[in-house]
Amino acid sequence: xxxxxxxxxxxxQPGGSLRLSCAASGSIFSINAMGWxxxxxxxxxxxxxxIISSGSTNYADSVKxxxxxxxxxxxxxxxxxxxxxxxxxxxxYYCNAYLTPLRGRPGDWWGQGTQVTxxx
Numbered sequence: 153x154x155x156x157x158x159x160x161x162x163x164x165q166p167g168g169s170l171r172l173s174c175a176a177s178g179s180i181f182s183i184n185a186m187g188w189x190x191x192x193x194x195x196x197x198x199x200x201x202x203i204i205s206s207g208s209t210n211y212a213d214s215v216k217x218x219x220x221x222x223x224x225x226x227x228x229x230x231x232x233x234x235x236x237x238x239x240x241x242x243x244x245y246y247c248n249a250y251l252t253p254l255r256g257r258p259g260d261w262w263g264q265g266t267q268v269t270x271x272x
Contacts, residue, residue, distance in 0.1 A: 154178035154261050156247045161266030168270070169235045174247030174263055176228040179254040186223060186230035186250075190243035190268075197246070201232060214240075237270045244268075 160172040176183065187202030201211045201221040209221055220233045230247065247263035 154180055154249075154251065154253055156249055156261055156263035158245065158247045158263045158266040161245060161268045163269045163271065164237055165272050166238060166270055168237050169233070170237065170268060172232040172234065172245055172247075172266060172268075174230050176247075176249050176251070176261070180228065181252040181254050183225070183228060183249055183251040184258065187248045188221065188230070188232045189246045189248055190241075191246070191265075192240075192243040195243075200245070202248075203230065234268070237268075239270050242268060242270050 155178050156174055156176050158172060158174045160170060162170060164170050185202055185204040188200040189197050190200050191197040199212055200215055201219055203209045203221045203223050211219060218236045223230045244265040245268050246265045249261045251261060252258045
């Protein structure tokens with residue numbers, strides 16, 4: 153099986169920065185893409201940023217210019233550098249991976265989430 157574990161969430165003032173990290177472990181053959189989603193109270197889960205195996209990235213319009221996604225394929229990790237944080241960035245952030253396990257079909261895997269709170 154596969155596990156995704158997030159870290160780096162916390163409380164930060166508006167305008168501040170946080171860096172989230174996610175490590176995938178287990179019986180993984182290959183990872184096609186990794187990304188970050190977030191869900192605020194009463195809202196639907198939304199895509200924040202994604203990076204695919206080629207290195208190409210995509211961002212939600214609301215975070216372009218403020219957030220940067222990066223990867224370390226050798227370590228099966230993905231990070232999200234969040235700068236100029238706003239109160240509306242407050243949410244639980246979830247790591248996602250679309251991967252192929254050693255035994256099984258390709259599919260989505262999710263971490264448990266890490267809380268990011270932006271407040272003065």
